[in-house]
Amino acid sequence: MTRTSSLLLILLLAGCTTRTWTETTETTRPVGPTTESVKTMPVADEFVQLRTDTEKDSFTVREDFTTNADGKLEIELLTPALQCLMYGHDITMQLWSYTQEKVIYSRNLNEADAVDVVREWSVQARLGTEVPLRGRVAKILDELIEKTEDKAVRDQLDAIRTKVRIRLEWE
Amino acid sequence: MKSTGDAVSRLLYKTGLPLAFCAALILTLPACSGGPEEIWQPEALVEETPVEAMHFNESVSSGKLTLTASQKVVARETPIERLTLLYTDSHIEFDWESFGFTFFAILGGIVSVGLYFVVAYVLYDPNKDDKNK
Numbered sequence: 001m002t003r004t005s006s007l008l009l010i011l012l013l014a015g016c017t018t019r020t021w022t023e024t025t026e027t028t029r030p031v032g033p034t035t036e037s038v039k040t041m042p043v044a045d046e047f048v049q050l051r052t053d054t055e056k057d058s059f060t061v062r063e064d065f066t067t068n069a070d071g072k073l074e075i076e077l078l079t080p081a082l083q084c085l086m087y088g089h090d091i092t093m094q095l096w097s098y099t100q101e102k103v104i105y106s107r108n109l110n111e112a113d114a115v116d117v118v119r120e121w122s123v124q125a126r127l128g129t130e131v132p133l134r135g136r137v138a139k140i141l142d143e144l145i146e147k148t149e150d151k152a153v154r155d156q157l158d159a160i161r162t163k164v165r166i167r168l169e170w171e
Numbered sequence: 172m173k174s175t176g177d178a179v180s181r182l183l184y185k186t187g188l189p190l191a192f193c194a195a196l197i198l199t200l201p202a203c204s205g206g207p208e209e210i211w212q213p214e215a216l217v218e219e220t221p222v223e224a225m226h227f228n229e230s231v232s233s234g235k236l237t238l239t240a241s242q243k244v245v246a247r248e249t250p251i252e253r254l255t256l257l258y259t260d261s262h263i264e265f266d267w268e269s270f271g272f273t274f275f276a277i278l279g280g281i282v283s284v285g286l287y288f289v290v291a292y293v294l295y296d297p298n299k300d301d302k303n304k
Contacts, residue, residue, distance in 0.1 A: 019261075021258050022255050023207075024255050025254045025256060027253070027254040028252065029251060034249040039243070040242070041246075067240050072240075073240070075237075076234065095238075107236070118234075120233050121233075
């Protein structure tokens with residue numbers, strides 16, 4: 001009896017632990033009629049590559065982007081603008097979709113647009129904004145500073161040069 | 172008479188203790204039996220089929236081109252309920268902390284009730300107020 005009483009006392013004093021968890025199954029049941037509607041939806045997580053014309057010395061822009069949940073992506077126009085000024089012709093920028101395996105967007109950048117882009121980037125640089133560029137593009141920028149005869153544009157390129165940060169391969 | 176009283180006392184002692192043991196088991200293992208609880212949770216089954224090619228809204232500012240991709244789709248929406256299983260598992264978990272906590276809680280309860288009776292029947296004198304009058 002002493003043993004039984006001890007066991008009873010331990011059971012009462014020990015207490016118990018409860019664990020609860022849920023498991024979602026694949027079983028479903030319809031509870032209402034199907035409704036059909038036409039909507040304009042943002043295209044999220046679209047994996048695209050920005051491509052520009054390939055130059056004689058094999059220079060071209062290849063940058064990967066992914067649209068965010070709102071379908072937005074932001075492309076820095078400085079590199080295509082520098083390409084345009086350096087090689088002296090309009091640049092065609094294309095977005096290549098990896099999922100659809102075709103060009104889904106195209107836009108031209110002419111010399112006037114390129115000068116505008118350089119001016120806007122120089123303003124940002126003078127305000128202290130870092131300008132991330134690939135090594136090859138930074139060399140183009142240096143060559144362009146030497147080559148450009150327009151003083152205003154050269155000053156703007158100089159302002160950008162002082163704030164250049166070389167982008168690493170994985171960036 | 173004495174032998175009948177002894178027999179009843181022995182019977183109560185013999186049956187009372189196993190019954191108390193069963194009660195303790197029921198109290199400590201409340202949810203060991205029974206299967207999972209079935210819950211139907213509402214959700215919407217949406218099927219989207221593109222009907223047009225992707226369209227880009229573009230804006231240029233501060234030397235950056237911002238593109239917003241959108242597409243016209245036919246959305247078929249069906250309200251459904253999904254089966255979710257709710258599992259509950261109870262087991263005895265002995266540790267000295269919970270043992271001590273329960274032990275002193277019971278002890279505290281006994282002491283409180285004891286103190287009440289001590290105050291009510293030993294220390295408190297109901298005639299004291301009458302004497303002051």
